[in-house]
Amino acid sequence: MRIAVLADIHGNVLALDAVLDDLKRRGGADITVNLGDCVSGPLWPRETMDRLRALGLPTVRGNHDRRVAQDPADDTMWPSDRYAKERLTSAQRQALLDLPLTLEIAPGIVAFHSRPDHDEKYLADAIVDGQLVRAPLAAIRRRLKPLDPGCRLVLCGHSHRNELIRIPDGPVIFNPGSVGCPAYDDDTPPAHVSEQGSPHARYGIVELRDGHPGRFEAIVVDYDHEAAAKQAEQAGRPEWAHALRTGFMRIERSSYPD
Template identity: 90%
Template sequence: MRIAVLADIHGNVLALDAVLDDLERRGGADLVVNLGDCVSGPLWPRETFARLEALRLPTVRGNHDRRVAQDPADDAMWPSDRYAQERLTAAQREALFALPLTLEIAPGIVAFHARPDHDEKYLADAIVDGQLVLAPIAAIKRRLKSLDPACRIALCGHSHRSELIRIPGGPVVFNPGSVGCPAYDDDTPPAHVSEQGSPHARYGIVELGAPGRPDRFEAIAVDYDHEAAAKQAEQAGRPEWAHALRTGFMKD
């Protein structure tokens, strides 16, 4: 079985289309799973929702999917979430909120956005000097304790960092990186940034091995018209997003 793994599209329909085209050139997949944070961002939330709705992918809820569905009167809403919320219908927002926290997409293979029991806390990362770094293995194991012991592959997103971690006595954790948002800053204490280091759209492929054979994991970076995405962010008044889309880094 061949599984394509998408995460953190963030309204970047250009990056999503580039990933889907690349996947088709590689022979496609038996299953494509979406790990959430579908539309939040100053780009194309309505168009991205429509594209995903037509694809009908197994999808889990990300923290920004939940936030986009919040009451519009919430003045604390983050700008990217508000931008998306204002461009979606009430029914579309409700559909995002109704997405499940976790999905078992195949026997022993579980998909979730951040952690299996929380859509916003990091699984494999710690914050050191304002940057995301790999967390200690003991911490990652504790964060996975709600998983069924039969889980052998855990698919997650949220950090926008491509990671492959084999947990001793536990599952393999695979984060494909972000389809549509190569860098971000988060001022929630402790404030930090995540940076992929290039503007490429990221996704992953998992090939399940036959009995007695190992599974294979591939993290893929796809070039696309990131300049058009950056200009869209600029038109929306978000120069920091434009810089991230062009470079994969946040400005100092």
């Protein structure tokens, strides 16, 4: 079984199309899973929803999917969520809200956006000096406790950071990175950034052998990120434009020595 894994598209339909074209060139997959955060961002939310609806992918709900569907909107709604909400139909917003928190893709293979019991808390990350870093093994184990002991493979997103972690006597965790948003700044205390360091679209492929994960590919795809950056600029979001062009945020939250 060959599983393609997409996460954190964030309304970047250009990056999504590039990933789908690349997957087709590689021979496709038996199943393609979408790990949520589909449309939030100053790009093409409605076009992305239309594309995803046509694909009919198994999809879990991300924190921004929930926030975009928030009704009524209020002053606490983040700008990227509000931008998407205003451009989606009520049916599209409801479709996001109806997505499940977790999905069992196959026996022992579980997909979720962030954690098995929460759509907004990090699974494999900690915040140190304003940056996301690998969390201690003991912390990751605790966060996995809601899973069935027979789980062999966890597919998750949220951090936008590619990760492959084998938990001793536990599952393998695979995060493919973000399709459409290579860097972000989160002001939620403690404030932090996530930066992939390049503008490429990212996704992953997992090959199962006798029902067990046997081979992983973390794939990086070039696309017209300049067009995406210009779209963000037109929407009045220069920080998004910078992230889309570079994979970095302009703001520096770390205090590491030279």
